[in-house]
Amino acid sequence: MHELSVVESLLSLALKNAEEANARRILSINIVVGDYTGVVEEAMSLYFGFLSKDTIAAGARINYTHVPAQLRCRDCDILLPLGRRDYRCPRCEGRRVEIVGGRELYIEAMEVE
Template identity: 40%
Template sequence: MHELSVVQSMLDIVSEKAKEISAPRIVRINLVVGEISSIVDDCVQFYFDFMAKDTVAEEAELHFERIPLKLKCRKCSHIFFPQTGQWNCPGCGSEGVEVVGGSEFYIDSIEVE
């Protein structure tokens, strides 16, 4: 995912939302970012700073909430948070795991004036 298009769609969504509730100004956008999502906070902030100009979100503060990587064992269904580089199931030692959390990116909420 590229931050440029991510920020663009984010602005579309929050502008639409603000219009919906007749809010003149968005003061804060709460974002949820998974640990292994390809989103880089600084890049999002960078694009946001110039793309939000002259929009309802111009002065909004971005808040990033990080979600840790969460894995699920395909063999025994154990759900765990892996240590760096260790994706083996701590329950049965299997390497057959799937990502069940940590790759998401979405707008959790916005705060308006």
């Protein structure tokens, strides 16, 4: 579980941005979460509520945008079907696959007043 440290850094970034915009309150935060980050959104929301309690982000709505995991075969240059547990290319049977999507974890937008 690394959600606590993730939320800590996202929250401090959000507070910094809000401060620079002279905002009095953060209403909502949109967070992009890739499947490969292993982050559990429920846990993030829980930590967020706890950590933001005494800040201007208290009560902010957290929206998540999901980015699915995506693998690519380096030899065939094709994208592998999603949701496979077997990291083998269906065309060449090779294992030279790389992750090309799903590692995203950042604040996409936020609403302040």
